[in-house]
Amino acid sequence: MADPAEDPGHRDPDGVEFLVLGELAVRAGGRLVPLPGPSVRALLSALLLTPGDIVGEGRLLTLAWGADKGSRRALQCAATRLRTWLRTAAGPGVRLEHAGSGYRLAVPDAAVDIGRFRVRVAAYARTNDPERGLVLLAAALREWRGPVLGGRPEPVADDPAVREVEQARIDCAAALADLALRLDRPADAIALVEDVATAAPYDEPLQARLIRLMAACGRNAAALRQVERVRRRLADELGVAPAREVLDAHAAALHGHDGLVPVPRQLPAAICDFTGRRDEVAALSGPLLSGHGRGGPLLSVICGTAGVGKTALAVHVAHRAAALFVHGQLYAVLRGPGSRPVDPAEVLSGFLRNLGVDDEHVPRSLDERSSLFRSRTAGRRVLVLLDDAMDDAQLRPLIPGTSGCAVLVTGRVPLAGLTGARTLRLDVPPCDEAVTLLGRAAGRDGVDGDPAAADIVRMCGRLPLAVRIAGMRLARRPGSSLGRFAEHLRPEHRRMDELAVRGIAVRNRLHENYQDLGLAHRRAFRLLGLLRTATFPEWAAAAALGTVPDAARAHLEALAEAALLDPLGEDAAGQIRYGMPDLLRLHARELALAMERPLAREAALRRAFGGWLHRAERAARELAASAGPPVWFEAEDEALATVIEQAAAHGFHDLGARLVRATLGYRALRGPGTG
Numbered sequence: 001m002a003d004p005a006e007d008p009g010h011r012d013p014d015g016v017e018f019l020v021l022g023e024l025a026v027r028a029g030g031r032l033v034p035l036p037g038p039s040v041r042a043l044l045s046a047l048l049l050t051p052g053d054i055v056g057e058g059r060l061l062t063l064a065w066g067a068d069k070g071s072r073r074a075l076q077c078a079a080t081r082l083r084t085w086l087r088t089a090a091g092p093g094v095r096l097e098h099a100g101s102g103y104r105l106a107v108p109d110a111a112v113d114i115g116r117f118r119v120r121v122a123a124y125a126r127t128n129d130p131e132r133g134l135v136l137l138a139a140a141l142r143e144w145r146g147p148v149l150g151g152r153p154e155p156v157a158d159d160p161a162v163r164e165v166e167q168a169r170i171d172c173a174a175a176l177a178d179l180a181l182r183l184d185r186p187a188d189a190i191a192l193v194e195d196v197a198t199a200a201p202y203d204e205p206l207q208a209r210l211i212r213l214m215a216a217c218g219r220n221a222a223a224l225r226q227v228e229r230v231r232r233r234l235a236d237e238l239g240v241a242p243a244r245e246v247l248d249a250h251a252a253a254l255h256g257h258d259g260l261v262p263v264p265r266q267l268p269a270a271i272c273d274f275t276g277r278r279d280e281v282a283a284l285s286g287p288l289l290s291g292h293g294r295g296g297p298l299l300s301v302i303c304g305t306a307g308v309g310k311t312a313l314a315v316h317v318a319h320r321a322a323a324l325f326v327h328g329q330l331y332a333v334l335r336g337p338g339s340r341p342v343d344p345a346e347v348l349s350g351f352l353r354n355l356g357v358d359d360e361h362v363p364r365s366l367d368e369r370s371s372l373f374r375s376r377t378a379g380r381r382v383l384v385l386l387d388d389a390m391d392d393a394q395l396r397p398l399i400p401g402t403s404g405c406a407v408l409v410t411g412r413v414p415l416a417g418l419t420g421a422r423t424l425r426l427d428v429p430p431c432d433e434a435v436t437l438l439g440r441a442a443g444r445d446g447v448d449g450d451p452a453a454a455d456i457v458r459m460c461g462r463l464p465l466a467v468r469i470a471g472m473r474l475a476r477r478p479g480s481s482l483g484r485f486a487e488h489l490r491p492e493h494r495r496m497d498e499l500a501v502r503g504i505a506v507r508n509r510l511h512e513n514y515q516d517l518g519l520a521h522r523r524a525f526r527l528l529g530l531l532r533t534a535t536f537p538e539w540a541a542a543a544a545l546g547t548v549p550d551a552a553r554a555h556l557e558a559l560a561e562a563a564l565l566d567p568l569g570e571d572a573a574g575q576i577r578y579g580m581p582d583l584l585r586l587h588a589r590e591l592a593l594a595m596e597r598p599l600a601r602e603a604a605l606r607r608a609f610g611g612w613l614h615r616a617e618r619a620a621r622e623l624a625a626s627a628g629p630p631v632w633f634e635a636e637d638e639a640l641a642t643v644i645e646q647a648a649a650h651g652f653h654d655l656g657a658r659l660v661r662a663t664l665g666y667r668a669l670r671g672p673g674t675g
Helices: 038-048 056-066 072-089 112-124 130-141 161-184 192-200 204-216 220-238 244-255 279-290 310-324 342-353 366-377 393-399 431-442 451-459 466-473 482-489 492-498 506-515 519-528 536-546 551-562 582-595 600-624 633-648 653-662 665-672
Strands: 016-019 025-028 055-056 097-098 102-106 298-305 329-333 383-390 406-413 423-427 535-539 566-570 576-579
Touching: 016 112, 025 204, 038 056, 038 072, 038 102, 055 056, 056 072, 056 102, 072 097, 112 130, 112 161, 130 161, 130 192, 130 576, 161 192, 161 204, 161 310, 192 204, 204 220, 220 244, 279 298, 279 310, 279 406, 279 423, 279 633, 298 310, 310 383, 310 406, 329 342, 342 366, 342 393, 366 393, 383 393, 383 582, 431 466, 451 466, 451 482, 466 482, 466 506, 482 492, 492 582, 519 536, 519 551, 519 582, 519 600, 519 633, 535 633, 536 576, 536 600, 551 566, 551 600, 600 633, 600 653, 600 665, 633 653, 653 665
Parallel strands: 298 406, 298 423, 329 383, 383 406
Antiparallel strands: 016 025, 055 102, 097 102, 535 576, 566 576
């Protein structure tokens, strides 16, 4: 691992180096640097557990001084002294920053042994080259000199970050052992695995791997002695017999075969231009990296509209955590052609084959396959990524039964029937992240400063799929400016046609959400798409649909659950509001133009505009009578301007003129220049 280009954990030999995988130490230019005093050293240790992350003041107080022993003043004093020490010992490349209600040690990953360990483990999870994987895992384990912050106080020993990295060491050693056995190179791993197994004497899966490595190296006698040590330790200290894995390793040592279960690695390729989503990645990665679910597998669900980036986020997070799931990663897409749900029995058949079950031993029924799947994953660390799930019933047979496993699910609607699942509702990213994605997809630098880039992203509704397609279109036109492409996108009637490339079309993806709806909800979506207002109140939807409020509410809730509407809550006037993102509105309008008769479209708009007129005239009378605050007008200000413009465009001149007159008092109250 000497070549920096080949080693993702390469460090500058002349730079500063922080060591926490063992006793705390700091080196500069290869020489040990004297450490600061106890309180400053404790603060430095706490920050180095998660270098680069913000650590809250409460957690720092507990880690550095113990529960109820420190004070905010003591923390501030220690932080000041740490800054002074860092300037002398580490130079300008390392900074202590105060952020929100905590502190952050800004330091490169390669300058901290725990950072280098994690970087190499992550690189192993991404590589498809087993030889390189062996080298990366071995290099990661060589960063360890002993327990994390050796001689640490009790609060540090119990901290989740410490437990997570020590479990990651065990998982790394297990992965190294499996890979070395598969490549028939046990000698390359045995010393490193033995060190970790010594530090984790009760981890039976790791002890079983050490026994197999010993036997594979021809050290059968040592392997049998190790089996006996494990057996005695468990019997004397815990009063239990060895697990099946240890007994199988014992049998392998006696009979000269390894009996390894296959380790599937089915995750899709890592996404090289993944952009942003920092908070979402942290929310999903934290539970995966910190350990097991309580009493069962860890379940995480990402839901949101088509094209919002659910799969990209899930794949990115899965690759970050893959190295911890040493018994494999399974992947399946649960939506088939024409939005047909994929049969879970079919998915389980593939999973079982990848877990080493021969075709003739795969059971026939769904229940039997699900039961065998739970048996095959019991006591093992397996990550299951299930993409584009349709409903809870499709998912339940595919969930392992024990806490060592994790399931990451994407779906367009919340899956409320999954007990214990954590749900993340994914929205479009902020404008700056979307602009960055546009530049990466287009293969162009410097788009951040081009106003046309923000314009393109806005017309794409910041929807990642649309932004990525726009970037791909730009990549095919290297001489074309962003401004020229923005002009192609500007006309709404052809925008959907522009947002398609190489058989991938925003229109087709959005249509899949629409097809999941019942017929009545589909028609509601089409008619609501005729409204050009950015948001609309619940009563306006009822008017457009020509139905009573309760029936309209059922439609709105169904569309919101399908991620075809954004529920916005109450406005200043106490009205429940909804928004329809621009691209969804364009698609709904296309469907309405194709499927609704002109008279039906005109009637829906007249009813909705009439609702605004009725309320505007009533609010105008109340405003004139009391001169009170124009709350209703303020809540509907933007919508009224759009409705007046749309009424004129449709030839509803009577409605438009009356709406203008109804708003005159409000405009006068607001003052000149308000339109």
